[in-house]
Amino acid sequence: MVPTDLRYTKDHEWVRVEDDVATVGITSYAADQLGDIVFVELPSQGSSVEQFATFGVVESVKAVSDLYAPLGGEVIEANTELSSKPELVNSDPYGAGWMLRIRVGDAGQLGELLQPDAYDELTATS
């Protein structure tokens, strides 16, 4: 169901790791649950994030939700397009709706994330 080349958090973020760079976003399930996303707040380039700590906020029409980093590291890019087009998170959560690129500090942290089938199972029962 979900893309098989990604890893997931139980808080519904995904991460794609290529070499030492991780791209982070929220899952299609999360975007659907939130509804129309109207605001995304992301950390600035050069700041650092810790695994499973909040790194930003996503707001739908109705609600505010924290974003949790799947991996720790240094932010090398935030998706600035989301400040004017937050709806990309709904329309293309695994593509143009990406949020952060992080330089991964400890690749071993990947082992603490959910495999695609485990994430599917999580959303099927919730």
Place this chain on the structure above:
Amino acid sequence: MTGLIDHELHETPLVERHRALGAKLIEFGGWLMPLQYSGILDEHRAVRERAGLFDLSHMGELFVEGPEAGRALAAALVTDPRALAVGRAHYSMLGAPDGGILDDLIVYRLAEERFLVVANAANSRIVSDALAERLAGSRAVLDDRSLAMALIAVQGRRSVSILGPLTDVDLAGLKYYAIAEGKVAGIPALVARTGYTGEDGFEIFVESGRSDELWAALIESGQGQGMLPCGLGARDTLRLEAGMPLYGNELDPGTNPFEAGLGRVVKLDKGLDFVGRAALEKVAREGPAKRLVGLIVRERGIARSGYAVSNGDRQTGHVTSGTQSPTLGVPIAMAYVAPEDAEPGTILAVEIRGQKVAAEVVPLPFYRRPRES
């Protein structure tokens, strides 16, 4: 332990319709109701530009009838329903002895001696109990038909052309805040030109058992008109843009009508004592302790209910409702602030996740529908 129920969750009689339409259902005011179907923004825009269909079966319908119905209601509420012509309605409130608001209501005069009081779902029991108590000793009877009646609203500029073909009620002759008895799709109904969206539209009261038929007929009539079924999510953003208070957000027992900017609703001169009168006379004389204002956030961020509002270093109040306005494209909010900070043009700050973000006091409503030419 079985058999002991903490509270009863009522289901709208249309719940299967909503499920078939893919609605997200939520518990609201003790009822399982649709939050959204296609999406709040989509539904919001449909109402602003075309039309939307709302299931409001959770609302409370209380009929008060008898030779002293008008007088008894005048003593129970802050308004004077005796002043209503038959077939007209007004906005009202049930006040507490200390002037606090127990609920906000619409009162319709259906006949000389017959009134319909529409209450919020979460408060309908409180209103029902209070009216039963306050009507006691008067020649007026209370009939709480909240569970037996459904309410469906058609809102938006195309609502006349959607409802018109289905009803024998003269919609052109039905003024804003008027109500008429008739048939809609062959179903006995009360049709009122009221709403909670800032658009023209109608609210249709029918027996619950006929609501499914009515919903289907309205959906069919709305085909080709761009009408969408709309949930409570869009209802909230629509009413907020229209500057209308929501009980539980802007109104509560700790707030009086003058603070909420609804002092004009309170009829202190109705020539009879009513619950809360002495307290409200004092507020009218001395001025309210806080004032409800509109805010537009001028920097990045959305003000949400509960966020603190300050003027410089001085805390002045808190946000009661806030969202990104779908129509205006800016973050809007309502907030209670100190009276000296309530002047439009005043720049205040909303504390959003520890940051003070500039917000300007603006007159309500945020949105006013364009006049038809």
